[in-house]
Amino acid sequence: MRILVAEDELDLQEAIAEGLRMEGYAVDTCSNGEEAYELAFVENYDLIILDLNLPQLDGLKVLEKIREENKEIKVLILSARSRVNDKVLGLDMGANDYLTKPFDFEELEARIRNLLRRKFVQENSILSCGEINMDLTKRSVFIGEHELLLTKKEFALLEYFLLHQERVLSQEELVAHVWDQNADSFSGVIRVHIATLRKKLKALLKNDPILTKVGVGYFITKNDGDT
Known part of the structure; x- marks a missing residue:
């Protein structure tokens, strides 16, 4: 999953980005509202972490402009503004969640998981395809009773396949x-x-669930097949 962190406190921005990358997320960063607004429309983000006190363009204005064009993208406000009316305003303007500073990174990561899970699979934290079972909360994958050990990037890649089963992904x-x-x-x-993900899956499944549509892309299927 791909996340934009819009935060003008550079130390905090880098700490959040590094922590999320260690959890397997792809992360871009910016430190002002104008750039956040531009990136939101140029790139394909699954979630935006948005500080309200951004220079050049206030975070609430960024949120307002995003919601004028995109009702679906998840936005988590991260702000030092802790008054109830600030939270209500942010949520009423279209934010999906609001977390006040200072915060615990584990809580931030849990809220991100919840928002992304809600986007794709509602309350279910398990993604399944045939014998493949991915636990989004525990960040683990099992083939039957056997745990499949993946790198963070392989996990993120398999997660995206499982969220879009049977659809060809370019x-x-x-x-x-x-x-x-x-x-x-x-x-x-x-x-x-x-290639490495397919090799690991095939070693336990004895077949390759990720198929290739020549010239178009890849897709994951429950059915056995040849690439």
Whole structure:
């Protein structure tokens, strides 16, 4: 999943971004409202963490402009403004959640998981496809009774496949949601990660659930098949 962190306190911005990257998220950052607004429409984010006290364009104005164009993207306000009326205003303007500073990173990460889970699978924290079972809360994957050990990027890639089962995903879409803005969709990195993920899945499943539609992209299926 791809997240934008719009925060003008650079130390806090980097701490949040680094913590989320360690959890397997693709993270972009910015430190002013104008850039946050531009990135929200140029890139394909699954969630935006938005500080309210941003220079150039206030966070609430950024939220207002985003909601004029996009009702679906998840927005989590992160702010030192702790008064009830500030929270009510932010939520009424379209924020999906509001967390006040200072905060515990574990709570922030839990709220992010909840928002992303709500977006795709409502209350269910388990994604399944055939014998594949992914626990989004525990960040683990099992094939039957056997745990599948994945790198963070492999986990993020499999998560995106499981959230969009049976739909062909282009290389460009996978890069947009699983990698950050520094990724090069023509570098071959995605093919390498898909190849290693398929190898690990096939070792336990005895078949390859990720299929290729030549010239279009990849998709995951419950049915056995040849690539």
